Amino acid sequence: MEPYQPTKKTRLRRLPKRGHYDRETVYAILDAGMVCHVGYAIDGQPYVTPTSYWREGDTLYWHGSSAGQMVRTLEAGAPCCVTVSHLDALVMARSGFHHSVNFRSVMAFGHAHKVADPEAKLAALDAFIERLYPGRNAELRRPSAKELRVTTVLALPLTEAVAKVRTGHPVDDEPDYALPVWAGLIPVEMKFGKPIDDPLLTPGITPSAALKRYRRKRG
């Protein structure tokens, strides 16, 4: 896959070694996440909306209420920035200044458009469910015409993106290594618990084997 070309918006001016422009890294970080933060502006006022998302090929998708402000603003052609971030560790150094966090993040820039074709929209929503819960679509009641009408699927072509990654231990000033201060990492992880039955569940129905051992692949 061709790497992204750094642009005025995606070139890291500070700590360029943390920047990655290859699609494998960008996609892995996107695929490891559950929630993105969509940034858009109305008359110069920024809004940052957290929402679920999914990726297929070189397109990032999310959905929203057709009547909602985010959908209407982006549909009308406003540029957006979508950011996905993972916190991997707290990095504790020997000075406050060198404390840091290990993280992986992606910022993607562009214009999102709505998936207008009804079949493509249905396929995209099915892909959303499949991405999170493989095999589940086949069990569910299908979307109604009204549900499809009130839901807008937005698609952002991934053409301008950058990944930022920090890994490893603290990097202290040389003389500070002699200080009697503990330094290192505290790992942070997103963990899934065991499925909890809906109290209104028809007795005898159990979660699928895939749900019982639910773990999403993390990048």
Added chain:
Amino acid sequence: MEPYQPTKKTRLRRLPKRGHYDRETVYAILDAGMVCHVGYAIDGQPYVTPTSYWREGDTLYWHGSSAGQMVRTLEAGAPCCVTVSHLDALVMARSGFHHSVNFRSVMAFGHAHKVADPEAKLAALDAFIERLYPGRNAELRRPSAKELRVTTVLALPLTEAVAKVRTGHPVDDEPDYALPVWAGLIPVEMKFGKPIDDPLLTPGITPSAALKRYRRKRG
């Protein structure tokens, strides 16, 4: 504490029952988080930057490189939106449409200013470390003049904010409850692992008792 007054930016038009304007709820969600997403716009182009933050009273703080684009843009008076979100559970319903997530989020709007007074800046940075690692400041090498110069602390007065919260089980269409589909929640949690020593650590130094049982209070 006085609740926030809903404004044009913070009033929830859809699902108003998910909105909370009391400061207790907003503060608890902020205090449970480690990473916020700062939105700002340059010539109408939004940027969403993930960064660490902390709260003291009715002010949200974060820091950045004095030469960085975010700091320079916000210092120059651009409005921002800072969003903190926690994913608490995947909500699995009997139709794709009613699948959801349980979450807590805060969006705060306003203008951030830099903490210019050197003593106030040092106190703010100390508070940042203390918030994450109680007691640790006393152990660390103090910030140098140069470190303070290249770091800008931004302060956002929390005057316009809204919390959004979804809790509980799926809410399905009445007829769908009869379907033979498992429904319920898969809980999601942020977990901290055991501290990992820096390989360059002076032998014999161990993490403090507080770090060994590191758990941040989650709201």
